[in-house]
Amino acid sequence: MLNTMKGKNISARIEVSEYSNKVLAVVKAKYGLKDKSEAINKFVELYGDEIVEKQASDKYIKEMLNGVKEHFKKYGYKSMSLKELDTLCEV
Numbered sequence: 001m002l003n004t005m006k007g008k009n010i011s012a013r014i015e016v017s018e019y020s021n022k023v024l025a026v027v028k029a030k031y032g033l034k035d036k037s038e039a040i041n042k043f044v045e046l047y048g049d050e051i052v053e054k055q056a057s058d059k060y061i062k063e064m065l066n067g068v069k070e071h072f073k074k075y076g077y078k079s080m081s082l083k084e085l086d087t088l089c090e091v
Contacts, residue, residue, distance in 0.1 A: 016024065021036075028039040048054075056064075080088075 024036045024039040024043070027033070027043050028036055031039075031042050033039050033042060
């Protein structure tokens with residue numbers, strides 16, 4: 001199954017418009033999926049992160065924390081004036 005997030009699958013009975021049905025049929029055919037449930041999952045996999053962020057992996061979180069740690073080693077807790085911020089943002 002195309003389920004990329006951990007957890008169990010949820011069963012749902014849905015009603016879709018005629019256009020949505022055509023889109024699902026195209027997604028199903030394009031990716032060689034066996035049914036429209038897989039097409040919905042594929043569509044969400046492709047476009048869902050535009051609406052809802054995926055859960056960050058442990059590796060990604062560690063990389064981000066290391067980046068923050070390195071930033072503080074280099075720059076400390078120096079604050080920026082509003083004038084510096086305006087210059088940086090080209091305001």
